Amino acid sequence: MADRATPLLHRDDPSKDPLVGHVKVTRDDWLNVARDVLVSDGVADVKVLALGQRLEVSRSSFYWYFKSRKHLLEALLDGWEDRNTQTIIDACALPAPSIGAAVCNFFRCFLDPDLFDQGLDFAVREWSRRDGRVRQRIDAADQTRLAAVTEMFQRFGYPPSDADTRARILYFMQLGYHALELREPMDSRLERIEGYLRGFTGKEPDPRAVAALRSFVKDLGDR
Amino acid sequence: MADRATPLLHRDDPSKDPLVGHVKVTRDDWLNVARDVLVSDGVADVKVLALGQRLEVSRSSFYWYFKSRKHLLEALLDGWEDRNTQTIIDACALPAPSIGAAVCNFFRCFLDPDLFDQGLDFAVREWSRRDGRVRQRIDAADQTRLAAVTEMFQRFGYPPSDADTRARILYFMQLGYHALELREPMDSRLERIEGYLRGFTGKEPDPRAVAALRSFVKDLGDR
């Protein structure tokens, strides 16, 4: 024992750390930090050393949880697919009394950042431009999502080609909205959505569906 | 003289090179290759070694033309600004008999990839998300472009606030269109533009302006 007499904790000052209470870093911690960096800085900046510094832990810890950086990126993609694509599929498969209510269900998962993470979706889309395998996964995800939306319209009696067209417009519109990074107040966004409902269903929006959407948004604002 | 008896040219087989005829690599060659990589792979992949390999030249040549990689990126930004922002400014300042013809001038520079490079604009916009200084430059460029479009509407009698609104819709719409990476046939794109003309000018499109735009597009297709 020479100069180091305080080997107790590997974290000097846990109070100023966002993970107060944790003494150990979990695999999910690595994944969450990696996801944050992916969204804010892009995949090129997802570096083991940088993630470790943010977690105030050395790189060695990383290699306990992940075989390599490549495996981390793979896990990141799996999480993205589980979260975003599955959310859309679930929303489209939800039972609904009318097509208007069904479209409302579709919009709901985009309104709640806990359900669909648009920043992550955008980051993966950007990542795909530079990685063929990611490109394949996101292309497949787009196909899967579109198929789910198309099936939703078909379930309410729209003929296949019509359902396909409406699904594409609906899905692409959401992509474009997020791509522009508009920051619109929730109220005017709701009004726009009601306008969309008329366009996609071809009739006046179901008042009960609109009311449900409004209360859903209100809950989002309250919490 | 040991094993190398053919020191004549530094390029083994100039025939299969895109720069046939060039024996020397120019500063513009480096810039062009760098721009291509920036557009297709992002700024992180703009590496001196990779650019040199594509030019079939060693990195030493690079440091003859550029002080450092940072200076190359700076030159890339200067070229982007000279080309894209200046193109919009010039198009908006062009004399026109009516606001409809003026808006046609605006659309023209987006239809011709030699005037406005949308891939480059998109790549720089993406780069700006990870570099504060680039972010400042692109924010300033957006302001400058919007001011030019606003001035165009004001020149034709629109009151300032109205001109500002129309300019924003017009400019943001172009951004969104390119962001979605739609590949629409030129014919249907022209029809859409005529529809926009009604919206932005509030009256039927100037037939002469539309005819000029059509012949401009035809020239683009012919060459």
Next chain:
DNA sequence: TCCCGTCTAGACATCTCTGTCCGGACTCCG
């Protein structure tokens, strides 16, 4: 108390990219 599984620090080799330096080939021009 002691041992074992869990988790991390630090040292190390390796790779990639950057930037510098030197020398040589080529061109132009006197």
Next chain:
DNA sequence: CGGAGTCCGGACAGAGATGTCTAGACGGGA
């Protein structure tokens, strides 16, 4: 012919990132 200027290849050092290895701290169970 020859010297200066232009341009490039190759070697070198340094920084930073990845992945491996070993020793050791911690906690829980026999």
